[in-house]
Amino acid sequence: MAIGEAPRAHAAWREKLRIIIFEADTPVGKAFDVGLLVAIVLSVSAVMAESVPWIREDHGELLRAAEWLFTILFTLEYLLRLACVPQAMAYARSFFGIVDLLAILPSYVSILLPGAQSMLVIRALRLLRIFRVFKLGRFLGEANVLTTALRSSRHKVLVFLGTVLVLVTIIGAAMYLIEGEENGFTSIPISVYWAVVTMTTVGYGDIAPNTVVGRTVAAFVMILGYSIIAVPTGIVTSEIIEAARRPIPTTRSCAACMSEGHEVSARYCKNCGAELPPYSRG
Numbered sequence: 001m002a003i004g005e006a007p008r009a010h011a012a013w014r015e016k017l018r019i020i021i022f023e024a025d026t027p028v029g030k031a032f033d034v035g036l037l038v039a040i041v042l043s044v045s046a047v048m049a050e051s052v053p054w055i056r057e058d059h060g061e062l063l064r065a066a067e068w069l070f071t072i073l074f075t076l077e078y079l080l081r082l083a084c085v086p087q088a089m090a091y092a093r094s095f096f097g098i099v100d101l102l103a104i105l106p107s108y109v110s111i112l113l114p115g116a117q118s119m120l121v122i123r124a125l126r127l128l129r130i131f132r133v134f135k136l137g138r139f140l141g142e143a144n145v146l147t148t149a150l151r152s153s154r155h156k157v158l159v160f161l162g163t164v165l166v167l168v169t170i171i172g173a174a175m176y177l178i179e180g181e182e183n184g185f186t187s188i189p190i191s192v193y194w195a196v197v198t199m200t201t202v203g204y205g206d207i208a209p210n211t212v213v214g215r216t217v218a219a220f221v222m223i224l225g226y227s228i229i230a231v232p233t234g235i236v237t238s239e240i241i242e243a244a245r246r247p248i249p250t251t252r253s254c255a256a257c258m259s260e261g262h263e264v265s266a267r268y269c270k271n272c273g274a275e276l277p278p279y280s281r282g
Helices: 005-022 027-050 053-084 088-092 095-102 105-109 116-133 139-179 188-199 212-244
Strands: 260-262
Touching: 005 027, 005 053, 027 053, 027 116, 053 088, 053 095, 053 105, 088 095, 095 105, 095 116, 139 188, 139 212, 188 212
Parallel strands: none
Antiparallel strands: none
16 A cells, blocks of 8 residues: 555545434435434433333343443444544534433443433433434424524523513512512512512412512513513514525534534535535435
8 A cells, every 4th residue: 555545545434434424415324313313212212111110120131231232332433423523522522422422421320320320311312313314304494494593593582581580580579578578478589489480470379479569560570471471482483584594504514613504515614614525415
């Protein structure tokens, strides 16, 4: 083998593996993701079944063996993901990278802390990859539009939530002064809790005002709650309408920053500017 051919062959192998594991536009990549989703469902089902006493008594050993089998498979998959990307830490710090790590840690922690394996149900978060698998189907539009809308409206929603928090704090403090400890409003935090429960129209009924002024304030908070609930809905709806007009991306991922959703004609990453590999459906 000529000098330089080995590194190029290794790089080509890593790129092929990366496309299979991280992209779902190729037949092999889509098959990999579908197989992964099936394994996740079976794994979570095994964890849930083991929590049922009579199932654990009859099939406990088999279920624990299945849990460890899935854990080993997911560990190998996680290591392969780290091995095939140019910047392993970029993947490790990403949302799915953290979820993939958390999906295997409980099994190893359970060696020292028995019972920790129950947290393996966090693997259900990995089912979010189902949106990647169907990116070429009709589900892509809905998933991408919703994600884009939520991302675009996050600043407005955060401002709204901040305003609501200030509002319930003021209302809670006012109710603490109006009702007092004798009516169950024993502190400002408890009164704020009442304001949150009332404004969100949950209405547990564990704390209720008894004075005329307090009930008047409560009625105002109830009506205000209905008005406030409509605000974030309107914010997200407007962003959904805007996002629906944008072109549908593919599952192409950037090898440098691991971001997904690049269009077919894109040559460079929309986030970091790195050059993208040629688009191929395999």
